[in-house]
Amino acid sequence: xxKAKRKRLIYNLITFALVIGAYFxxxxxxxxxxxxxxxKGLLVPICAWIVMAVSLNLVIGFSGxxxxxxxxxxxxxxxxxxxxxxxLLAAYDMxxxxxxxxxxxxxxxxxxxxxxxxxxxxxxxxxGDYLAIVTLAFGEIIRNLVKWLYVGTKDGELCFSFLNxxxxxxxxxxxxxxxxxxxxxxSTFPAGVILVLVTLLIVLNLVNSRAGRAIQATRxxxxxxxxxxxxxxxxxxxxxxxxxxxxxxxxxxxxLNSTTVEPKQFSFNxxxxxxxxxxLGGLGNVLGSVISAVFLTVLPEVLREFSDYRxxxxxxxxxxxxxFTNNPLIRSFxxxxxxxxxxxxxxxxxxxxxxxxx
Amino acid sequence: xxxxxxxxxxxxxxxxxxxIALGYTMVYGIAKMLNFAHGDIIMVGAxxxxxxxxxxxxxxxxxxxxxxxxxxxxxxxxxxxAYRPLRQATSLAVLITAIGMSYLLQNTALxxxxxxxxxxxxxxxxxxxxxxxxxxxxxxxxxxxAVNIVIMVSLTxxxxxxxxxxxxxxxxxxxxxxxxxxxxxxxxxxxxxxIGSALAAIAGVLMCSTIPSLAPTTGxxxxxxxxxxxxxxxxxxxxxxxxGGILLGVVEIFGNYYISTDLGDAIVFAxxxxxxxxxxxxxxxxxxxxxx
Numbered sequence: 333x334x335k336a337k338r339k340r341l342i343y344n345l346i347t348f349a350l351v352i353g354a355y356f357x358x359x360x361x362x363x364x365x366x367x368x369x370x371x372k373g374l375l376v377p378i379c380a381w382i383v384m385a386v387s388l389n390l391v392i393g394f395s396g397x398x399x400x401x402x403x404x405x406x407x408x409x410x411x412x413x414x415x416x417x418x419x420l421l422a423a424y425d426m427x428x429x430x431x432x433x434x435x436x437x438x439x440x441x442x443x444x445x446x447x448x449x450x451x452x453x454x455x456x457x458x459x460g461d462y463l464a465i466v467t468l469a470f471g472e473i474i475r476n477l478v479k480w481l482y483v484g485t486k487d488g489e490l491c492f493s494f495l496n497x498x499x500x501x502x503x504x505x506x507x508x509x510x511x512x513x514x515x516x517x518x519s520t521f522p523a524g525v526i527l528v529l530v531t532l533l534i535v536l537n538l539v540n541s542r543a544g545r546a547i548q549a550t551r552x553x554x555x556x557x558x559x560x561x562x563x564x565x566x567x568x569x570x571x572x573x574x575x576x577x578x579x580x581x582x583x584x585x586x587x588l589n590s591t592t593v594e595p596k597q598f599s600f601n602x603x604x605x606x607x608x609x610x611x612l613g614g615l616g617n618v619l620g621s622v623i624s625a626v627f628l629t630v631l632p633e634v635l636r637e638f639s640d641y642r643x644x645x646x647x648x649x650x651x652x653x654x655x656f657t658n659n660p661l662i663r664s665f666x667x668x669x670x671x672x673x674x675x676x677x678x679x680x681x682x683x684x685x686x687x688x689x690x
Numbered sequence: 691x692x693x694x695x696x697x698x699x700x701x702x703x704x705x706x707x708x709x710i711a712l713g714y715t716m717v718y719g720i721a722k723m724l725n726f727a728h729g730d731i732i733m734v735g736a737x738x739x740x741x742x743x744x745x746x747x748x749x750x751x752x753x754x755x756x757x758x759x760x761x762x763x764x765x766x767x768x769x770x771x772a773y774r775p776l777r778q779a780t781s782l783a784v785l786i787t788a789i790g791m792s793y794l795l796q797n798t799a800l801x802x803x804x805x806x807x808x809x810x811x812x813x814x815x816x817x818x819x820x821x822x823x824x825x826x827x828x829x830x831x832x833x834x835x836a837v838n839i840v841i842m843v844s845l846t847x848x849x850x851x852x853x854x855x856x857x858x859x860x861x862x863x864x865x866x867x868x869x870x871x872x873x874x875x876x877x878x879x880x881x882x883x884x885i886g887s888a889l890a891a892i893a894g895v896l897m898c899s900t901i902p903s904l905a906p907t908t909g910x911x912x913x914x915x916x917x918x919x920x921x922x923x924x925x926x927x928x929x930x931x932x933x934g935g936i937l938l939g940v941v942e943i944f945g946n947y948y949i950s951t952d953l954g955d956a957i958v959f960a961x962x963x964x965x966x967x968x969x970x971x972x973x974x975x976x977x978x979x980x981x982x
Contacts, residue, residue: 398782454967461724461781465921466966468914469959476956495950600914604789611786644797650790651772658779 344536347619351532355525362521370633378629379524380406380586383531385609385625386618387578392607393616394539395571396551397456398464400603401471405576407478407598408447409440409583414513415483415490416440417588418506422485429518436518437527437584444580447474448573456568471603479595483507512594519589527585528622531578535618538574547571548616612653694825696943702831702900704939705838709893710916711923711931712845713886719862719926720882723781726788727768728890729913730795733906735761735891736810736898737803743811750814757891765887766880774876792910799906807905810898834896841889842932849928858882862926915942915955918962924975933973937961 358375361367384406391399413436420426420435455466482493484503491499497509507513538544546567549557558564587593609628613620635642656662691699710732717725735757742753772791776784816830849855860868861878869875897912898904915938923934938958945957965973 392782398785454963458966458970461718461925462921462966462970464724464785465918466963469918469962472914473956473959473963476953476959479952480950608786608789611782615782643793644801647790647793647797651787651794654779654783654787654790655772655775658783659775660778662775 340540343619344540347532347536347622348529350619351525351528351622355522358521371630374630374633375521376519376524376589377586378626379521379528380582380589381606381609381625381629382528382622383578383582383585384606385613385621386528386531386535387575387582388606389610389613389616389618389621390535390538390571390578391575392610393614393621394544394551395547395568397568397572398461399467399572399575400464400600400607401451401467401469401474402575402579402606403598403600403602404467404471404474405444405448405579406583406586406602407471407474407595408444409437409580410587410593410598411478411481411507411513411583412443412580413437413440413584413587414515414593415506417518418485418504418515419490422504423488423490430520430523433518433520433523433585433588436588437523437581440584440587441577441581444583445573445577448576448580449569452569452572452576456565456572468600468603471598472600475595475598478507479510481507482509510595512592512597513587514592515588517589517591519585524585527581531581532618532622534574534578538571539618543567543570608650612650691947692825696947697940698825698827698831700940700943701936702834702939703943704936705834706893706897706900706935707912707916707919707939708838708932708935709841709889709896710912711920711935712841712928713890713893714917715920715923715925715927715931716858716882716886718920720858721769721773721879723773723784724788724917725773725886726785726913727791727795728886729909729911729916730792730799731761731765731887731890731909732894732897732913733799733904733909734764734795734894735887736894736904736908737799739891739895740808740810740898740904743814754892754895757895758888761887761891761894762884765883765890769880769883774879796906796910803906805906807903810902810904812899812902815895815899830896830899834900837892837896838932841892842928845885845928854878854881911955915958918958921972922962922965924969924972927972927974927976930972930974937973 358367362372384402388399388402391397391402416439417432417436420432426432451467451470455463455470458466480495482497482499482505484491484499484505484507486500486503491503493499499505505514539547546557546562547570549560549562550564550567554564583598605628609625610621612628613622613624632642632646635645638645656666710728713728713731714725717723717728738757738760739750739753742748742756743750746753748756768791772787773784776787812830815833816828819826819828820832821827849859857868857873857878858881860871860873861875865875868878893916894909898908916935919934919938920931921934922937923930923932938961941961942954942958946952946954949957969975
């Protein structure tokens with residue numbers, strides 16, 4: 333095993349170990365009832381946001397395309413999940429909530445993936461900022477369209493209508509236009525953690541595979557990658573659609589975690605929030621995305637008592653972090669401050685005889 | 691409503707989008723960044739004008755002047771404090787900073803003026819109307835369209851005839867070469883932010899005299915739509931911003947009327963996607979060639 337491979341394996345194992353370890357600690361806390369009600373209510377959303385952040389990192393960090401419409405895929409997943417779950421209950425009288433949740437999540441992923449492919453084919457021809465604005469537009473279109481979608485079940489059959497609520501009598505509404513979705517809560521924390529693990533498995537395997545290296549090559553230099561025979565469109569599509577599928581799954585999990593989700597919950601600001609998770613966690617750093625998603629979901633809730641100031645503080649911190657990590661002058665100053673500390677750890681390794689030979 | 695009336699309403703909305711889009715397009719052309727906080731500067735401008743007219747008893751025109759002044763200072767300050775340290779950074783870092791700035795402005799406005807929607811006084815601008823046949827055009831519409839034309843003509847003249855305007859075009863074409871020719875790049879970028887922010891204040895007043903409700907989030911959606919307009923017209927191009935703004939305004943009004951109210955937003959964004967599929971650099975944008 334080469335050194336790079338071993339390093340990667342350790343990194344991946346740490347990522348998985350952290351998620352599984354956190355799961356057991358929290359399960360223990362739930363069993364002993366030491367967990368606060370606030371945190372308990374946040375468990376499933378945290379899982380959903382982790383999946384969102386990791387999948388967006390695949391697009392931005394690894395494929396190098398700025399997508400501002402990730403919440404749109406989440407919205408598609410949430411609505412599909414709700415409809416599928418309600419339909420299974422009505423048509424097949426499926427009482428098993430676990431099976432229904434799994435089917436809802438899978439179908440949410442598939443539908444979001446189809447939309448991802450439909451959007452991706454035209455959109456990935458564009459570059460940089462143009463791609464950002466088109467994905468933003470797409471997210472807003474989805475949100476505006478589902479505002480006018482009405483879906484209900486009657487006698488085990490689905491009825492759809494668009495623009496005006498045109499439903500037969502005695503129908504049970506699943507999606508009620510601007511009021512959002514109506515379903516019972518069936519998402520569970522273990523299901524969320526399993527979805528996070530599946531996401532990590534998919535993303536970490538993908539980025540370390542031949543395809544993943546191709547994806548990163550198209551990010552580093554499009555022209556060089558193309559001249560090496562890498563099909564840029566194919567690999568960019570691969571990253572984009574995978575991310576869309578995962579976001580759809582996260583959406584289904586998120587949507588079935590509350591009795592109602594409204595279209596406005598998937599606005600442009602939500603896409604931005606996920607983007608902030610990814611950027612603060614580090615581009616191309618999967619573990620970083622996981623940690624920042626957890627931290628930045630819990631923090632605003634904990635700071636709720638300072639409600640007036642928390643968004644203000646969040647904004648200021650965001651700007652300062654960006655300036656401190658990206659300004660060359662400040663960076664070199666910080667590097668100089670911590671370099672004696674760093675040297676302490678590195679000296680031993682560098683002087684080891686034959687240490688770097690492979 | 692008749693077709694002609696809708697068209698005039700569309701032109702009015704489009705003029706507002708065009709003025710906002712100018713700010714986006716100039717900043718993008720020169721600093722190569724998406725200034726997401728631009729929409730919130732509109733909101734600040736509208737609030738200042740509102741306070742001037744309603745609370746401080748200043749006549750409308752000086753109030754608008756004051757709003758322009760405050761926005762200009764604000765725009766230059768934002769550029770100097772938040773964006774200038776990131777001149778060499780990746781575009782994503784600048785984008786996140788701009789988003790942080792947008793949150794900061796919205797939440798500061800929330801703390802100063804509260805979350806309640808304020809109703810903007812419109813009587814000073816909308817006090818008469820002109821009748822042409824069966825058509826009645828309110829004065830606000832005429833003023834909006836006239837202001838838009840004046841701004842457009844003077845900006846075009848400014849960038850093509852004056853020395854500072856030429857410097858701005860140079861910086862947008864090649865920053866490094868411009869610097870070598872003795873152009874002060876930082877000052878040019880500050881000037882661009884100043885002009886864009888002053889225009890945002892005017893746009894804020896015109897927007898709030900069309901839809902007279904004012905809240906801390908008022909600026910964000912028109913901001914995004916105006917940015918869309920700038921991209922449709924070809925970002926970086928001043929006539930493009932005009933064309934894109936008018937086009938989207940007209941499309942939105944017609945979409946709302948003929949297809950469905952509230953679907954206007956979706957239609958506006960669909961127009962963006964269609965335009966970019968046919969012309970990836972926007973209607974009047976120049977396609978960029980990559981050199982190896």
